[in-house]
Amino acid sequence: MTVRGHRRTPGRLLAALLVLGLSLGVTSTAWAGPGRTANSTVVDSTGQPGRTVALTFDDGPNAGETSRLLDVLGTRDVRAVFCLWGQHVRQHPDLVRRIVAEGHVLCNHTMRHENMSTWSPQEIRANLRATNEVIHDVVPGAEIRYFRAPYGAWGRTPEVAADMGMQPLGWRLSVRDWNRPGTDVLVQRLMNGISRGSVVLLHDGGGERAQTVDAVSRVIPRLRGEGWRFTLPARTG
Numbered sequence: 001m002t003v004r005g006h007r008r009t010p011g012r013l014l015a016a017l018l019v020l021g022l023s024l025g026v027t028s029t030a031w032a033g034p035g036r037t038a039n040s041t042v043v044d045s046t047g048q049p050g051r052t053v054a055l056t057f058d059d060g061p062n063a064g065e066t067s068r069l070l071d072v073l074g075t076r077d078v079r080a081v082f083c084l085w086g087q088h089v090r091q092h093p094d095l096v097r098r099i100v101a102e103g104h105v106l107c108n109h110t111m112r113h114e115n116m117s118t119w120s121p122q123e124i125r126a127n128l129r130a131t132n133e134v135i136h137d138v139v140p141g142a143e144i145r146y147f148r149a150p151y152g153a154w155g156r157t158p159e160v161a162a163d164m165g166m167q168p169l170g171w172r173l174s175v176r177d178w179n180r181p182g183t184d185v186l187v188q189r190l191m192n193g194i195s196r197g198s199v200v201l202l203h204d205g206g207g208e209r210a211q212t213v214d215a216v217s218r219v220i221p222r223l224r225g226e227g228w229r230f231t232l233p234a235r236t237g
């Protein structure tokens with residue numbers, strides 16, 4: 001090959017990269033991070049084989065339980081997803097900083113837990129954007145990887161969230177912890193209900209959640225003892 005040929009190769013490479021960049025640019029609104037894109041599929045599993053499970057906590061941060069939950073997760077070396085209300089982020093910025101500093105993953109759960117099932121994409125986008133802005137005021141640059149619709153009332157939120165780079169995040173197991181049925185009952189429901197790859201819905205906010213934190217504290221070592229591994233939900237559907 002001639003010297004001239006050698007020179008041309010990087011040029012072609014650049015051109016190819018440019019084309020790749022342009023094609024990605026077309027879908028840039030769905031860009032969710034290095035090498036990843038969000039899509040409108042509601043993720044409800046870890047996407048990993050074997051005994052894997054992902055814990056997700058909604059409606060915080062909450063002055064009562066979030067801090068204790070973070071202690072439990074930190075001691076047990078478990079990473080989890082926190083689906084935050086923008087309003088609660090404003091009230092408890094230090095807890096949000098702690099969530100991020102301790103390696104957990106953020107999820108947009110709207111400003112005030114709005115039911116968006118009948119909202120237009122424009123209305124949804126405005127709320128989700130405002131929520132992300134509130135979060136980024138507190139933790140600038142932090143990745144907000146997921147979106148979860150309050151009440152599971154998805155409406156048109158999955159397409160809007162995906163377009164904003166957030167993967168819609170559902171769940172496979174809910175133990176209805178908001179009813180506070182007792183820690184023993186919650187432990188039993190978790191132990192019986194978790195299946196391979198489950199995303200588990202729990203709550204650290206929206207009310208008093210001491211039972212949830214106690215149940216999580218008891219369940220983590222038991223599940224590990226049975227060979228379960230704690231991980232995060234799949235990044236895309």
Ligand SMILES: [Zn+2]
Nearest residue numbers: 058059150151
């Ligand atoms: Zn919620």
